[in-house]
Amino acid sequence: MRQDARENRERILAAAEEVFGAHGATGSTEEVARRAGVGIGTVFRHFPTKGGLIEAALLRHFDQLTARAHALAAEADPAVAWRVLVRAMIESGATKLALISVLTDGRGFPDSAAAAATRLKAAVSDALRRAQDVGAVRAPVTVEEVYLLIRGLAQASATTHPDPDTLDRAIDVVLTGLSTG
Amino acid sequence: MRQDARENRERILAAAEEVFGAHGATGSTEEVARRAGVGIGTVFRHFPTKGGLIEAALLRHFDQLTARAHALAAEADPAVAWRVLVRAMIESGATKLALISVLTDGRGFPDSAAAAATRLKAAVSDALRRAQDVGAVRAPVTVEEVYLLIRGLAQASATTHPDPDTLDRAIDVVLTGLSTG
DNA sequence: ACGGAATCGGAGTCTCGACTCCGGTTAAAG
DNA sequence: CTTTAACCGGAGTCGAGACTCCGATTCCGT
Numbered sequence: 257m258r259q260d261a262r263e264n265r266e267r268i269l270a271a272a273e274e275v276f277g278a279h280g281a282t283g284s285t286e287e288v289a290r291r292a293g294v295g296i297g298t299v300f301r302h303f304p305t306k307g308g309l310i311e312a313a314l315l316r317h318f319d320q321l322t323a324r325a326h327a328l329a330a331e332a333d334p335a336v337a338w339r340v341l342v343r344a345m346i347e348s349g350a351t352k353l354a355l356i357s358v359l360t361d362g363r364g365f366p367d368s369a370a371a372a373a374t375r376l377k378a379a380v381s382d383a384l385r386r387a388q389d390v391g392a393v394r395a396p397v398t399v400e401e402v403y404l405l406i407r408g409l410a411q412a413s414a415t416t417h418p419d420p421d422t423l424d425r426a427i428d429v430v431l432t433g434l435s436t437g
Numbered sequence: 438m439r440q441d442a443r444e445n446r447e448r449i450l451a452a453a454e455e456v457f458g459a460h461g462a463t464g465s466t467e468e469v470a471r472r473a474g475v476g477i478g479t480v481f482r483h484f485p486t487k488g489g490l491i492e493a494a495l496l497r498h499f500d501q502l503t504a505r506a507h508a509l510a511a512e513a514d515p516a517v518a519w520r521v522l523v524r525a526m527i528e529s530g531a532t533k534l535a536l537i538s539v540l541t542d543g544r545g546f547p548d549s550a551a552a553a554a555t556r557l558k559a560a561v562s563d564a565l566r567r568a569q570d571v572g573a574v575r576a577p578v579t580v581e582e583v584y585l586l587i588r589g590l591a592q593a594s595a596t597t598h599p600d601p602d603t604l605d606r607a608i609d610v611v612l613t614g615l616s617t618g
Numbered sequence: 619a620c621g622g623a624a625t626c627g628g629a630g631t632c633t634c635g636a637c638t639c640c641g642g643t644t645a646a647a648g
Numbered sequence: 649c650t651t652t653a654a655c656c657g658g659a660g661t662c663g664a665g666a667c668t669c670c671g672a673t674t675c676c677g678t
Contacts, residue, residue: 258675263627281463284665288552295627300667382539389598401607408589411596417541426582433614439645442655464636476657481637 261331265302267292272313277414281310311369318372325379334383339431341383342406346427349410379402384424393434405430446483453494458595462491492550499553502526506560515564516573520612522564523587527608530591534541558584573616586611 271292275283285306289296303309324344328337380399387393409430413423452473456464466487470477484490505525509518561580568574590611594604 258624260675261587264626285667286665289627297624297627297668298668301625304667356505361460396606397610398603400599400603401610403608404590404593404597404603404607405655407597408591408593409585412585412589415592416585416588418581422579422581422585425577425579426585429578429582429586429611429614431614433610433612439654445656466637467635470657475645477636478638478657479655482655485637487636 261302264292264294264298265404268294268299268302268309269313269316272309273317276310276313278345289291314369315372317348320367321348322376322379325376329379329386334386334390338383338392340386341380342402342428342431343378345406346409346423347412348415349406355435391436394436397434402434415421442483444612445473445475445479446506449475449480449490450494453490454498457491457494466490495550497532498529498555499550499557501521502529503553503557503560506557509563510560510567515571516566519564519568519573523560523583524608527589527590527594527604528560530587530595571615575617578615583615 274291275288279287282395287298287300288309291300292299299309303312309323321344325341328341332340343437377399380402384393384397384399384402388395389396409423409426412418418426449469452469455472456469459469466480467477469490470480473480480490484493502525506522509522513521540577558580561583565574565578565580565583569576569578590604590607593599599607
């Protein structure tokens with residue numbers, strides 16, 4: 257692959273995260289092209305289909321979060337790691353997870369993104385288990401409801417951009433509810 | 438207004454709630470017409486614009502919830518009323534609040550729906566204050582984060598249909614986080 | 619510096635969905 | 649029963665946006 261091609265691919269992915277994060281699937285490919293500073297033809301050569309573009313953006317996002325989860329697992333104490341991870345997922349998702357709803361309701365994920373999603377969920381499960389082992393999270397909590405809560409806050413703050421304080425307090429409510437209290 | 442016209446109007450509104458609830462704003466007007474068992478022309482005579490249709494559905498939904506809130510305020514003790522109201526908003530919203538995201542990101546609400554939304558928010562504020570007065574909810578909590586949490590769970594469960602148990606546990610987490618713990 | 623292969627750009631095509639129009643139909647008054 | 653005004657339906661218009669195509673341009677080995 258030629259160098260300019262690689263650069264363009266990167267710029268397009270970044271633009272896609274912005275656009276789809278802000279407008280959901282409604283965002284137009286043309287807008288992505290404009291923000292990336294390339295022609296629309298270029299976008300479609302790199303990602304032959306709009307779905308493919310979204311998929312690629314998703315995959316990247318999932319992998320970043322998974323890496324983050326692993327890093328946290330290695331470094332911090334489980335209780336802290338848990339809080340930081342949940343926060344990170346909500347806050348980054350606040351800009352980008354709108355993508356998920358798009359794909360989730362459009363039937364199951366495409367294969368590659370599904371694999372990335374699975375890896376991420378495994379990492380989150382791990383972090384949750386550790387947090388429960390040190391008593392930082394109530395034992396009966398499962399990943400399922402945690403995911404629902406995370407997705408919820410992420411989506412809600414992606415659509416209405418709440419001021420940071422409000423979001424922060426909402427996250428605290430969730431974390432408090434999850435901990436032994 | 439003729440009788441058949443009134444009946445059709447009702448059927449169209451019901452269909453709109455279904456369709457937009459399930460597919461978000463992406464749902465097509467034609468699909469609404471099909472489910473209502475009327476021609477597409479009829480839909481547009483009653484609601485000259487797609488936005489108008491969504492607005493009408495929203496207004497209806499808001500008013501139902503507001504009525505519910507008032508009923509609860511009159512009957513039950515504040516702590517119970519609070520829990521029931523939050524649950525009701527999330528669960529009903531799970532099918533219909535997708536509408537809100539639609540309008541919310543499409544700039545402010547149209548006037549009539551905005552008024553209904555304001556009334557609802559006032560009712561929720563009231564319920565919250567009462568709950569705080571009896572110590573069922575932590576004092577520093579504001580309506581803003583409550584709304585964010587409610588919207589979040591509603592949207593999340595509208596897009597991924599979680600099994601009822603999971604949703605229930607998620608709601609419990611939120612309620613626990615809101616209460617004094 | 620040069621040739622050619624790969625890449626870019628954006629005008630043009632095609633599909634889909636919001637919205638219009640008007641002939642056919644139906645509810646209610648006389 | 650007739651009239652008539654309102655209502656219904658769905659074919660057709662119009663615009664938006666996904667996707668294609670090919671000439672112009674740019675990179676890289678020689």
